[in-house]
Amino acid sequence: MKFSFLIVKLICVFIGICSVTSCRVTSITIAGGDVTNGELDLRNSKGEPATTIVVDPGQTVKWKIDKNSNVSSIEAIFEKEGNPNLFRKRAHKKKLSMTWKGKIEHLDALKEKGYTQEEYYIKWNNKTGVFIYDPFIQINPSMMQN
Numbered sequence: 001m002k003f004s005f006l007i008v009k010l011i012c013v014f015i016g017i018c019s020v021t022s023c024r025v026t027s028i029t030i031a032g033g034d035v036t037n038g039e040l041d042l043r044n045s046k047g048e049p050a051t052t053i054v055v056d057p058g059q060t061v062k063w064k065i066d067k068n069s070n071v072s073s074i075e076a077i078f079e080k081e082g083n084p085n086l087f088r089k090r091a092h093k094k095k096l097s098m099t100w101k102g103k104i105e106h107l108d109a110l111k112e113k114g115y116t117q118e119e120y121y122i123k124w125n126n127k128t129g130v131f132i133y134d135p136f137i138q139i140n141p142s143m144m145q146n
């Protein structure tokens with residue numbers, strides 16, 4: 001049973017046709033960073049600004065630094081103090097890559113905690129120093145309605 005689910009998940013990741021919420025991935029590209037104010041230029045898969053990322057429960061979010069970006073690396077992605085943590089576990093760097101990922105809590109856990117939006121930090125650096133940017137992650141409002 002676990003093996004067949006793994007195969008389905010692998011297929012949906014590689015060809016992007018999965019309609020199961022927990023298989024879906026939101027990809028965010030870090031196109032650049034402003035060293036005067038710490039802001040990052042976050043872009044969704046369509047190349048549109050992604051200051052607020054709208055996700056479904058159980059979904060994976062991936063942040064990848066564009067190779068042409070002035071951002072050298074991400075040091076951490078974590079919830080802002082006083083904000084709920086929408087992730088099942090902290091976002092983390094994928095080994096040997098410039099990609100970070102985090103998996104959003106399941107719907108029941110989000111509803112139980114009343115979580116719908118999180119302001120979080122991305123601690124990043126480049127040649128001139130370390131910066132912190134604070135975008136938002138929002139749970140798709142239609143998923144939170146009963």
